[in-house]
Amino acid sequence: MTPEDRLPAMFRFFNEVGIIAQLSRAAFEARLSEGVTAPHFSVLNHLIRVADGRTPLELARAFQVPKTTMTHTLAGLEARGLVETRPNPEDGRSKRVWLTARGRAFRDEAIGLLAPDVAALAAHVNPAEIEAALPLLEKVRKALDAARG
Amino acid sequence: MTPEDRLPAMFRFFNEVGIIAQLSRAAFEARLSEGVTAPHFSVLNHLIRVADGRTPLELARAFQVPKTTMTHTLAGLEARGLVETRPNPEDGRSKRVWLTARGRAFRDEAIGLLAPDVAALAAHVNPAEIEAALPLLEKVRKALDAARG
């Protein structure tokens, strides 16, 4: 039994989660072209999965990041021509974010580039176990979110 | 069902892990005093749990971060008087990192400040489930680490 094994399970849990987030993010970004980060991809993916035309604040809430962070992420996406923003006709303070054709294509290519890595991982870790762990992760995430105030 | 069909579950898994890492880190840092980050705390904790007198490179490997990041983290800890470094008598290129009395005290206080949050979380999520998820997380972490090259 190593010293780590004696730590309370909660600490080890968050420790493992932190390291996995860090490693997966690094592996992820290594597959994306120059300067495109995991948050960039996540936003593109969200706009496709949910629907584009979201406002920056909606996106910030969806990803649980401060709005200043989302401003910055969107600026990066816009500078790369992957999204465009237009004024929100229903609210003069606000914008809406739209995917460009390049943005959609980029996301699809990225999925293709990522697939082999996911498959390689599936060779080491049973995907059914991954899926079985999802409800717990969601529960933890919601509990943390609720605790934020 | 082939592993490829499980692909969306993998994506959701890493997505949840990323958000949990982000929220837990933010909650964590909100409890620590001015400017002390989760990595700072993690390093202090590691030095107490394992043993101090580690080299910066050993620490970087333990936390799976680039050595430049560890240099920066250690500089922050040293500036706050929580650790001190001395030359490694066995290797002139290297240093060893030692805890100060303040560093030990700081860590113990932080554990005390964190305990209520952990307890509050335990009220929403069964700690036994958390513990049951640890082997999977370790497996994923090790697979990612092995894939780094």
Place this chain on the structure above:
DNA sequence: ACCAGATAGTGCGATATCGGACCACATGCA
């Protein structure tokens, strides 16, 4: 003993995160 290659650590530059301050517009209430 020498030298080539490996290894420990740092400096620097690019970029990300995020809190606080700020502006513009919206909303509610008198």
Place this chain on the structure above:
DNA sequence: TGCATGTGGTCCGATATCGCACTATCTGGT
């Protein structure tokens, strides 16, 4: 209508992450 308050978004500054390049030192083979 007019103003106090609230909300969407950005700018700025402090700090974190991390790749690249560099120095100092160590190690192994000759």
